[in-house]
Amino acid sequence: MSFAEYSEIIQEGDVVIIFLGHESMMPIKVQSGAQTQTRYGAIRHSSDLIGQRFGSKVTCSKGGWVYVLHPTPELWTVNLPHRTQILYTTDIANITLMLELKPGSVVCESGTGSGSLSHSIIRTIAPTGHLHTVEFHAQRAEKAMQEFKEHKVSHLVTVRNQDVCKDGFGITGIADAVFLDIPSPWEAITHAKSAMKRKGGRLCSFSPCIEQVQRTCEALLDHGFEEICTLEVLLRVHDVRAINLPLPDFGPEEGSADSSQMASDVSQEVAPNTGNTSVICRTATPPREMAGHTGYLTFATKPQCE
Amino acid sequence: MAESVNDSDAESRISFGDYVVLKRGDVFKSVQVENKKKVIFEKQWFFLDNAVGQLFGTRFEIGAGGSLKLKAAKHSGDSLDSKEAGQDNRHILDDGKSQKLTRDDIETLKEQGLKGQHLYSIVNVFVYFSHLRYDTLAQILTLGNIHAGSKILVFETCAGLVLGSVMERMGGFGSVIQMYPGGGPTRAGMESFGFPSHFHETLHEFPLCKVNALLAGTLDLSEKDADGNRRSESSQETSGVSEERSSEPQSMEVSVDQQEEMRRVERERLREQKAQEKKVKMEEKRKKLASAAALLEGRNADGLVIASRFHPCPVLMGLLKFIAPSRPFVVYCQYREPLIECYTKLREQGGAISLRLTDSWLRHYQVLPNRTHPVLLMSGGGGYLLSGTTVAADSAKTRNQHKSEEHVAKRLKLDEISSA
Numbered sequence: 001m002s003f004a005e006y007s008e009i010i011q012e013g014d015v016v017i018i019f020l021g022h023e024s025m026m027p028i029k030v031q032s033g034a035q036t037q038t039r040y041g042a043i044r045h046s047s048d049l050i051g052q053r054f055g056s057k058v059t060c061s062k063g064g065w066v067y068v069l070h071p072t073p074e075l076w077t078v079n080l081p082h083r084t085q086i087l088y089t090t091d092i093a094n095i096t097l098m099l100e101l102k103p104g105s106v107v108c109e110s111g112t113g114s115g116s117l118s119h120s121i122i123r124t125i126a127p128t129g130h131l132h133t134v135e136f137h138a139q140r141a142e143k144a145m146q147e148f149k150e151h152k153v154s155h156l157v158t159v160r161n162q163d164v165c166k167d168g169f170g171i172t173g174i175a176d177a178v179f180l181d182i183p184s185p186w187e188a189i190t191h192a193k194s195a196m197k198r199k200g201g202r203l204c205s206f207s208p209c210i211e212q213v214q215r216t217c218e219a220l221l222d223h224g225f226e227e228i229c230t231l232e233v234l235l236r237v238h239d240v241r242a243i244n245l246p247l248p249d250f251g252p253e254e255g256s257a258d259s260s261q262m263a264s265d266v267s268q269e270v271a272p273n274t275g276n277t278s279v280i281c282r283t284a285t286p287p288r289e290m291a292g293h294t295g296y297l298t299f300a301t302k303p304q305c306e
Numbered sequence: 307m308a309e310s311v312n313d314s315d316a317e318s319r320i321s322f323g324d325y326v327v328l329k330r331g332d333v334f335k336s337v338q339v340e341n342k343k344k345v346i347f348e349k350q351w352f353f354l355d356n357a358v359g360q361l362f363g364t365r366f367e368i369g370a371g372g373s374l375k376l377k378a379a380k381h382s383g384d385s386l387d388s389k390e391a392g393q394d395n396r397h398i399l400d401d402g403k404s405q406k407l408t409r410d411d412i413e414t415l416k417e418q419g420l421k422g423q424h425l426y427s428i429v430n431v432f433v434y435f436s437h438l439r440y441d442t443l444a445q446i447l448t449l450g451n452i453h454a455g456s457k458i459l460v461f462e463t464c465a466g467l468v469l470g471s472v473m474e475r476m477g478g479f480g481s482v483i484q485m486y487p488g489g490g491p492t493r494a495g496m497e498s499f500g501f502p503s504h505f506h507e508t509l510h511e512f513p514l515c516k517v518n519a520l521l522a523g524t525l526d527l528s529e530k531d532a533d534g535n536r537r538s539e540s541s542q543e544t545s546g547v548s549e550e551r552s553s554e555p556q557s558m559e560v561s562v563d564q565q566e567e568m569r570r571v572e573r574e575r576l577r578e579q580k581a582q583e584k585k586v587k588m589e590e591k592r593k594k595l596a597s598a599a600a601l602l603e604g605r606n607a608d609g610l611v612i613a614s615r616f617h618p619c620p621v622l623m624g625l626l627k628f629i630a631p632s633r634p635f636v637v638y639c640q641y642r643e644p645l646i647e648c649y650t651k652l653r654e655q656g657g658a659i660s661l662r663l664t665d666s667w668l669r670h671y672q673v674l675p676n677r678t679h680p681v682l683l684m685s686g687g688g689g690y691l692l693s694g695t696t697v698a699a700d701s702a703k704t705r706n707q708h709k710s711e712e713h714v715a716k717r718l719k720l721d722e723i724s725s726a
Binding site: 005006057067068070074090102127218228230231236298 | 440441443444445447448449451453454455456474475476477478479606608630631632633634642646647649650659660661662663664665666667668669670671673675678690695696697698700
């Protein structure tokens with residue numbers, strides 16, 4: 001198992017995701033002899049996990065069952081231990097595409113935070129790229145390094161514990177893309193620019209507040225960045241369900257036996273046990289509240305050095 | 307680790323055959339760079355030949371005779387530039403700095419659905435972009451966990467845009483199997499990504515019409531001759547026939563003149579040649595089919611991406627059979643209802659978890675001092691996605707039942723002890 005490469009069979013030391021049911025998952029580290037308690041009972045690592053295929057159903061000691069999933073950056077994002085506010089898959093997906101990340105890309109990121117985006121970047125640039133990530137909080141930097149190791153991706157990433165605004169990313173002239181998620185991104189633009197390759201590159205800055213965006217755009221313009229663009233993306237999840245709609249009774253029709261005529265006017269499935277008085281509709285309703293604002297994404301291009 | 311300073315920018319230089327986007331102000335045009343081919347753009351005509359070898363993003367002027375000249379550097383001859391400004395300062399690739407943020411290049415490009423940063427290989431088929439918005443494509447690639455080294459099934463009718471994007475994220479590692487309806491896979495869009503040739507070795511194709519045969523184990527992959535008959539059986543027959551054919555004219559031509567004889571022999575030769583070419587082509591096709599089948603029959607693909615005009619439900623149910631457990635799948639549809647059907651079907655059938663039906667909203671902002679506000683809201687029009695993760699079918703039932711019996715037995719024993 002690796003967060004950047006699939007495998008088929010669960011092994012000791014793997015990090016796996018236990019799927020307990022609708023929207024309920026948890027990550028566990030597989031260790032011989034260990035047990036993990038769930039509401040369905042205990043999962044015994046040695047017999048239930050090691051040697052089993054990812055995706056298998058596992059019955060717990062109380063009789064209930066769960067699924068064991070191969071970790072992915074997307075699953076990690078919704079299951080990781082938060083040390084900071086994190087980026088979610090919707091933003092991550094757009095950042096990845098608009099920074100043109102692909103295998104071999106060299107990327108700089110700051111701050112590392114809880115590693116949500118980091119894992120996604122690593123997965124995308126593997127096996128030939130590299131992520132240089134900077135985190136000014138010593139403990140978080142340490143935790144990130146530990147997790148990358150556990151997730152078998154540490155060869156693809158370098159974590160530096162420093163202040164990106166003062167000391168930059170620790171490298172120059174090699175990055176294809178730079179990502180900033182810090183309180184004052186305008187202070188890091190110079191370093192971002194020098195980290196990027198001479199032939200140019202892409203930059204993205206994520207900020208929750210519009211004032212930050214304004215200052216960042218100004219700084220980008222001053223530094224000669226082009227194609228500056230700010231956007232926001234929101235995901236709307238549709239709730240799929242079957243609904244029961246009662247049919248009206250207009251009384252018996254002239255010349256027909258009963259009001260079952262109504263049901264045939266509506267070409268839907270008649271609800272059982274209702275005597276043809278209601279039908280089932282399969283539909284999807286948008287949620288009452290859409291996901292809240294996460295942040296603004298500002299993209300820009302550093303043109304090639306002449 | 308890629309830490310060399312001398313990065314080669316060979317891949318970002320314009321070559322013949324590249325699709326480039328010409329830009330002047332807010333007007334864009336995608337053209338292919340061809341030798342001595344006249345290009346018309348913004349009421350000017352010119353040749354792109356002199357662009358070859360230059361870096362993408364270079365600014366040009368149109369010189370005499372329609373040939374391109376590199377735009378003079380800004381610091382030299384400024385006065386000259388401003389003199390020319392009044393007359394003919396039309397450039398192909400505009401200076402981004404003179405652009406206001408509200409009318410940024412990227413805004414327009416994105417409205418058209420183009421992924422435009424550096425002006426490089428971009429899909430040349432605008433019409434297909436109007437349905438699949440780039441933010442939806444972004445979700446597809448990430449939700450599908452598309453990455454190097456995996457084996458991905460793709461079924462798309464977006465002229466190869468989705469296929470190309472998947473291949474780009476695989477970086478030439480792993481394999482992509484394009485499932486296709488009808489005669490052959492459409493890849494025009496994919497071609498314009500300009501992948502290095504070794505990428506193409508990772509790309510396979512398999513016709514939908516043979517899926518059932520493959521699943522049933524009855525797919526015929528044996529070698530065939532030009533007539534599509536099994537080689538071992540009828541090879542003697544066909545050679546016999548051709549012999550007969552070649553002998554026929556001789557016996558009939560005793561009375562015909564020499565020219566007629568020569569023509570007949572020539573026609574015969576061409577026919578043989580064509581038959582030979584056909585045989586080679588069919589053998590190639592057979593080999594390709596066999597290699598794709600070999601990748602599929604293990605039923606252990608790492609992901610599935612569907613983005614087509616076909617009803618997604620049967621496509622999804624059919625192709626999911628090839629996917630390993632604990633792997634993601636993503637289905638794009640312009641409309642919601644077909645995906646609701648897929649969702650319902652999957653719930654009934656099992657084998658998939660974390661089903662989500664989503665669409666994304668995209669809002670652009672104009673960011674200017676004292677004039678910052680949203681500009682454009684793109685919602686609903688980007689299509690819908692159904693995503694999920696495969697899980698094992700209920701084969702572990704017996705083993706687990708056994709297990710739970712075991713647990714019950716243990717519990718009883720403990721109770722006995724504790725009550726004693």
